[in-house]
Amino acid sequence: MSQHRHPGAPGRAGTVPALPDLPEATVARLPVYLRALHQLAENGHETVSSEGLASAAGVNSAKLRKDLSHLGSYGTRGVGYDVEVLIGQIESVLGLTQSRAVALVGVGNLGHALAGYAGFASRAFRIAALFDADPARVGEEINGLVVHHVDELARVAVEERLAIGVIATPAGAAQAVADQLVAAGVRSILNFAPCVLSVPEGVDVRKVDLAIELQILSFHEHRKASLTGLPAGGPAHTLTTRPGDAPPTDPQEAIGT
Amino acid sequence: MSQHRHPGAPGRAGTVPALPDLPEATVARLPVYLRALHQLAENGHETVSSEGLASAAGVNSAKLRKDLSHLGSYGTRGVGYDVEVLIGQIESVLGLTQSRAVALVGVGNLGHALAGYAGFASRAFRIAALFDADPARVGEEINGLVVHHVDELARVAVEERLAIGVIATPAGAAQAVADQLVAAGVRSILNFAPCVLSVPEGVDVRKVDLAIELQILSFHEHRKASLTGLPAGGPAHTLTTRPGDAPPTDPQEAIGT
């Protein structure tokens, strides 16, 4: 999923204060804990046990304690974790104390939705620039931002210090966009286009892929159906295989028009 | 991520022809292979080696062969895999030979984008019903489908044999929607709302969470920055921690308005 170096790996020259080396699985859960902690804080909790936080986050408490142990020790035996302290600690580890400029490339259906996304309008991320390849869309204003032509990416990247690129273009355009982002110095990419991106070492790519998620669910539905007799929803109908058909799930665009 | 039983686990009473027991990691990659295979087919390839397919899918060939070995043996030593045969095999394992009815709950910004998603309009998935809690939105027509009130979920679920529920509501509404979906017999849920859902055993939940993806990227950016001196995009500016601030990334809606 994510293509990246593990810069904290043992053996590198130690010129910087060693950052804790977190397992990827832990990194992926910290944002979930953080969200649960914010909810707890809103509800007036000053302290929470590993059991309480784990259940709010939907994991078991052993895993939670193991994860938090990688950050150092921030709990009190017999008491639990101080909610505000733990929030600060996780935000610090995730680098959320910096505000990162996000570029959104592709302002189709999905791009429009993402441009209005509240998650962007947070302290840690601000959507700083919009791009599209369609001249008809360039100049359009969305949420107070003007859409640039994608060829301006390099220039704007420098001006706005773009740190993260979000690709919401058709699959056919995504690799070229990724190349442009990388050339512009962006080393973190979130890809909504249904395709594999190839990027140089040191660039992180994460992907969000609706078709893949649906197909994984389909697998488990299929399993459940073949085990329990007939399912609640029921298999709508069996499709006859017609070789040569159009691919069932390979849309031209990240989100079609 | 996914909460589900492993129905094919050893030890169950064997009343059905045993389905191959696939590792979750393999299941998650099969859709990627499938997409790559469709591209190869479009480009006229009749045969592909594990090396060729692996590189198109962005994995190494050992992993690909291992994954495919779980499906049985469909390659020819010295030659490779027949593209069409392998497509058929993967589609069959993923249950993509059935057409599944998808319910989309929440037709805000994101919901609208998803309703137009080409991945839904495939042979394996058809978007069969739209729901919203906002009376002002009920009755609206999107892509040829009328928006129902969410209270009609149970009735429509039976009529349309809904198999998969996609939640694109605000976080605050998501759990109630999930409960209604489960009550209506839906056992596969794709959750775009930024919250943890709790569902009974036997129900699969997969989540797509933009804020989490951004925060994971942020972690690696942070790492890269602290290692290599200053990054290309540069840390825009350091935020002062103001305890009591609004949560940085816990939007009220899956995609805000």
Added chain:
DNA sequence: TAGATTGTTAATCGATTAACAATC
């Protein structure tokens, strides 16, 4: 002190990978 809860240990499990014998 007694009860509660953390942080850590060690066992287990699942996933990845390289190497290579089998075989087309």
Added chain:
DNA sequence: TAGATTGTTAATCGATTAACAATC
């Protein structure tokens, strides 16, 4: 046959989990 490539083995790695000693 010789070259190519699969399917499988076995070693390695990372993640999960339960249990419990440490300690508030």
